[in-house]
Amino acid sequence: MTAVTIRDRVYEAGGTAAEFDAATTLPPAFYLDEQLYQLEEQRVMRAQWLPLARVAQVARPGDYLAAELLGEPLVAVRDKAGVLRVLSNVCRHRAMPIAEGRGSCQTLKCPYHLWSYRLDGSLGGAPMMLENGSFDRDAVRLPEIRHEVWQGWIMVNLDGSAPSLAARIPALSASLAGWDFTDLTVVASRTYEADWNWKITVENFCECYHHLGLHRESLEPFLPSRDSRCLDNGGEPWNSSISRCAPEYLALQGSPMSGVDGERAGVNQIFTVFPFLCAGAQGGSAFWLELTPETAGKHRITWHVLVRPDQAAQPGIEDFAAASMQAIDVLQSEDSAACRGVQAGLRSTFAASGSFAPLEKPIWQFQRWLLEGLADR
Template sequence: MTLPILNLMPGDAPFRADPSDSYTLPARFYHDAEIWEHEKAAIFAQSWYYAGHVSQVAQSGEFLTVKIHEQNIFVARTRQGDLKAFYNVCPHRGHELVSGTGRKNVITCPYHAWAFDFDGTLKSARNTETVKGFDRSQFSLKEVRVEVFCGLVLVNLDPNATPFAEQMGDLEKEIRAYVPSVDDLQFAQRDTYEVEANWKVLIDNFLECYHCAPAHKDFVDLVDMNSYRTITCGLYSSQCAGKPRTTNARAYKFEAGDVDFGYAGWFVWPNFTIWAYPGEANLSVLQMNPTAPEKCVEFQDWFVKDGKVTDQLRDAINYQIEVLQPEDIGLCESVQKGLKSSGYNQGRFVVDAGKTELSEHAVHHFQHLVAQALGAKLDPEEV
């Protein structure tokens, strides 16, 4: 059922399907607790969620964990070589089974030592031999959908979800065009950032480079902005620059790699982004994980050849950690404060027909996906 707060309210300007004729989502969508709760079921419980990299679960018994709001999930490699995902909870009394990443011979609950194989079956349960009618088959772990896409491990709480690759159209083709050796990449490191902003503020910020010239001096020194274009495609969008402006940029210095390009980035619904920087083969995922209506934890996972970070890639990673992320986090935290101001409710999208770096049509694309998922009616013609 649609919450009244999701619909057009007094003082709201229309949010329309045409970005050139639309105002932005009203500010309440970025801080209201009711909307935050509605997002959990309407968006995150029905979407593919980035969990990690296949290189982290390459061997039998290796596992990784991921949290989707209150739902804890773990992904593990079975003895037969399959990849499985389960709710990370013991069916005996509800204790969490594993944490972080690692490798085990068997999954043993720390509470009462019930033990499970990596296919989810209960292998042993102490002192249940005399329990009347006890049937081990009734206490297998509950499975979750899992898929691998260009090395990325994705899970979905919806058992009837359309396969990820099918949802994403040409995304794999685009990634492989920029990073042909994507299958040779392995997990290298995770960087974590705590941000005082709604997760959608962070996505909005990623989706436009209108702010790049005033806010990211080193980035525009690295990338040829004249070739920077943003294209929206169903449940994802791309931002790519055809060439670097220089290989001797203030951001970092590099030698041209297998494919000579300036920058490639993709937004993937609902909350993660994929990056490829020029130079040696690399890929990274920056995921915006909401923890409260106005708080978010960002994970950036880096994937490089053989999992070994070279000096050149270290320079690129350090630029991200020390310069670009602090710049973006500062912008987003300031926006979050402004969204609570009595002097603001909505803005307008700045768009152009050329889909240049100055156009915000991809921000509208994302906000439209949010409105659709929540069942929001913000256009007077829909109310």
């Protein structure tokens, strides 16, 4: 796909200056075209801050967590001095992935030929390599990927070019101040396969308009669409919606998180840091919708339930986590049916861009940001 074609696509999508009331949704090609997905990955995803893990998942010296992001095997580690690092999880010898899953270790050891690496990325051992007179062990180390911690998430920038995340989204940080995401820990996770475009998931997540139809029995009674509002992002790369919680919904949450009081104690707030950190909170718990894009029509979705550290240690947390995942199963089943239906509909000859409903302003904010990123080069 040429640069001219991209400019045509951007023009077709309404351009970057279209006002909300006059704007229309992205045309079908933005969800179907594999070449366009590759451009999104290179121009938008790799150039931005992407969520890898929660700091609480690598809290102690020696802790590590391996994950893949846009096809890049990465490992977050806490070295002996307590310094958090994000390293390439690919051995410098024959490119074998080194660490798997999550755990604690003294060194990272490749299972292929037992090359080992200290937790700062430097080479610790390379069996029988002394016989190679030109081998310089001091020159061998795992590349370190730029990262930044924001609200307890380990955010990585794969191409190393992005401005500081915190400096780009001060208004969102201010709106989340009462939730205190910083120390929240994961108590339950579940992964779902998604055979539709990653943007459909982001757009479905960020608006409450669809509660009215899609979740009319599961979510609408607890988080009514009509009691929702969208925040103004001031041109920053995020969106957010706030919904009033029904008393029955709040009763399921347990004690409020630290700092949550007043009006905030009675609402649910969801937000997206572009391109795809999707999360939210209400009363006594929070959640993170982790996306792993793979192709134009395929990605993985992992739901994480987040609670305060003291909550995680309380009796009954297993029951709370299980009940939360049971509710998420229902919501994800409903969302999956809709998202899969949208992907199928976009393939129709008659599919076209449509108008935004007022509660879909977060989608417009996201799409405008995406178009600006694609057209910037």
